Amino acid sequence: MPKIVTLPGDGIGPEVTAAAVEVLREVAPDLQFEEHAIGGMAYDAHGDPFPQRTRDALLDADAVLLGTVGGPQNSPWNSLPRPMRPESGLLALRKALGCYANLRPVRVQPGLEHLSPLKPELARGVDILIVRELLGGVYFDQDRKIDGDTAYNTMRYTTPEVERVARMAFWAAEQRKGRVTSVDKANVLEVSELWRRDVQALRDREYRSIHLNHEYVDSVAMLIVSDPSRYDVIVTENLFGDILSDLAAVIPGSLGLMPSASLGDGAGLFEPIHGSAPDIAGKGIANPAAAIMSAAMLLRHGLKRSDAANQIERAVALALRAEPTRDLGGKADTKTFTNAVLEAMGTPVG
Structure with missing residues (x-):
């Protein structure tokens, strides 16, 4: 039982x-x-x-x-x-x-497009799975402090942490449309350079049938509400995933329609x-x-x-x-x- x-x-x-x-x-x-x-x-x-x-x-x-x-x-x-x-x-x-991988589906059910704040033609057929890394990054790193008028938090990832959540995203994509968008900020963050390198290397070694695309988080924040149908599976780190999944939650019409599964x-x-x-x-x-x-x-x-x-x-x-x-x-x-x-x-x- x-x-x-x-x-x-x-x-x-x-x-x-x-x-x-x-x-x-x-x-x-x-x-x-x-x-x-x-x-x-x-x-x-x-x-x-x-x-x-x-x-x-x-x-x-x-x-x-x-x-x-x-x-x-x-x-x-x-x-x-x-x-x-x-x-x-x-x-x-x-x-x-x-639980290192948080799965958040963003789906507009047929016939319920009217509930979305987006135009019906944008909302129709949206079916995104956001895979958010859940145990690393700035939320969990212990290198953090408030010291007088200075404060800091540290974003840190290792290759094994990146690979295990990326593997979850590739596995999910194999059962869907076979497309993964990895989201980072590799143009300014070294931790995102590592993220991009490791996600690409894993795809090239083990998931060659998956189409992988890399996009910056600020671009995705715009496109996920202006062209949501471009996305199938999105994989990203903890902080970016938290923000993007809440933003994407408006697409079906309400946070009250957004479930999640955290697996590990x-x-x-x-x-x-x-x-x-x-x-x-x-x-x-x-x-x-x-x-x-x-x-x-x-x-x-x-x-x-x-x-x-x-x-x-x-x-x-x-x-x-x-x-x-x-x-x-x-x-x-x-x-x-x-x-x-x-x-x-x-x-x-x-």
Whole structure:
């Protein structure tokens, strides 16, 4: 019986995670769920944003389903020492699981082009997979400091770190259109020179059937919203990937439609990419689509159950047409949308 550790987290996290678990229970009734704390709520309860009991629960987990982490900008959590802040718990979670590759699909479903802020002819057919390196770069390097009126953070990568995430991108491209765009800033950053060199060398050694293109991050930031169909798989380092994937999230119409999978050495981590939205937490109006589609990615990548994942994704697309949520210009609340997904899966709703 596969064990799924759920980490609802902060803000709207518990609401959207509950919706995703409800859908998972219907499509995969053999799953066992075990809930634990992370983020700000974990700090309040245990004095640690990533408590030891949560760490221990990951040891025999088959997959991890995460809600959201963090609070409003004026949250008391933000005045804590950095290691005690909610976001530090998230970074520690990724490191504990060895999740070095974050997969973020950006897909405009047929018939839902009207939800995008882009012109329909630009949004139609967009299907991008952003593969973001997740355990290196400026977020994780320990060479960092605030010293009076000077501060610095260091971006650092090694060849093995670059190769393992590039290999994930090439593997994904083999199952798609066979095109990879590697994003860097090699014209000004030495670390990007290394990145470009290593990605190209790996492609030439092991993935000669893949068409590889190199582009600068500032150019991609423009083209991903002005000509998104040019991209198939994008691979990039941690900071660039964070920014580009949030920018690309506007293409389908809302952050509430953006799932993700973080894969690596151990159990995969699956989560919506949106924030904790504390302004609407507890009101029952959060869009659970991204969390539900993250559950689909859990089934596909974590448990190798592609048929069940496809069933959920089809149901979400139907529910978006029938019962769009408020962030998409509709009226559906969290429960209404979840029920629409269950109905589209053929599950009677009481």
